[in-house]
Amino acid sequence: DIVITQDELSNPVTSGESVSISCRSSKSLLYKDGKTYLNWFLQRPGQSPQLLIYLMSTRASGVSDRFSGSGSGTDFTLEISRVKAEDVGVYYCQQLVEYPLTFGAGTKLELK
Amino acid sequence: EVKLVESGGGLVQPGGSLKLSCATSGFTFSDYYMYWVRQTPEKRLEWVAYISNGGGSTYYPDTVKGRFTISRDNAKNTLYLQMSRLKSEDTAMYYCARGDFDYWGQGTTLTVSS
Numbered sequence: 683d684i685v686i687t688q689d690e691l692s693n694p695v696t697s698g699e700s701v702s703i704s705c706r707s708s709k710s711l712l713y714k715d716g717k718t719y720l721n722w723f724l725q726r727p728g729q730s731p732q733l734l735i736y737l738m739s740t741r742a743s744g745v746s747d748r749f750s751g752s753g754s755g756t757d758f759t760l761e762i763s764r765v766k767a768e769d770v771g772v773y774y775c776q777q778l779v780e781y782p783l784t785f786g787a788g789t790k791l792e793l794k
Numbered sequence: 795e796v797k798l799v800e801s802g803g804g805l806v807q808p809g810g811s812l813k814l815s816c817a818t819s820g821f822t823f824s825d826y827y828m829y830w831v832r833q834t835p836e837k838r839l840e841w842v843a844y845i846s847n848g849g850g851s852t853y854y855p856d857t858v859k860g861r862f863t864i865s866r867d868n869a870k871n872t873l874y875l876q877m878s879r880l881k882s883e884d885t886a887m888y889y890c891a892r893g894d895f896d897y898w899g900q901g902t903t904l905t906v907s908s
Contacts, residue, residue: 721895730889730898731839742896774839776895782855783829783841 803902816890
């Protein structure tokens, strides 16, 4: 199975700052069609996960352009610019290149 | 408006069975493959089942294969998850999600305990 690793954020962030959240995969998520099958989700407290980014770098419908995804085949980054209170929650990455689909353990974003 | 509403969760003894439902609306259900995903008490997300839009293809992780069965009724716009031989480690919030994971339900809770 593909193992997805996410680090904890070291410190709470200040509203208005930018933050990067990392995700690593034990196997390349670049498929033979040239697409990289990685999703990013935000789960706000008390809510279901919400899709933010799919195919590593494409924002889902209605998602703020403050969110951007990038990476290579195995190392990925979610950048959040001008952090707001509404961005607080747990960020999960997920691989969809092969079954079983697997998620990272999540990275919690807190504000100071 | 796209909606997914799970139901059927509850408290079940180890070894027992339960069937979850996910009623959908606001989109053409038969056009989409669907998933069940669970979230453990430790907040880990785990994919548990996939079904193709016509229902002819299903996949499961080894942790539930042979115990869980995903199905759908396209006439009723409803997704199901039949769970049997339940274990304490199946305790979780169960979500249904539309094919691209772009819409999720609010979840239904399963607790497996004696």
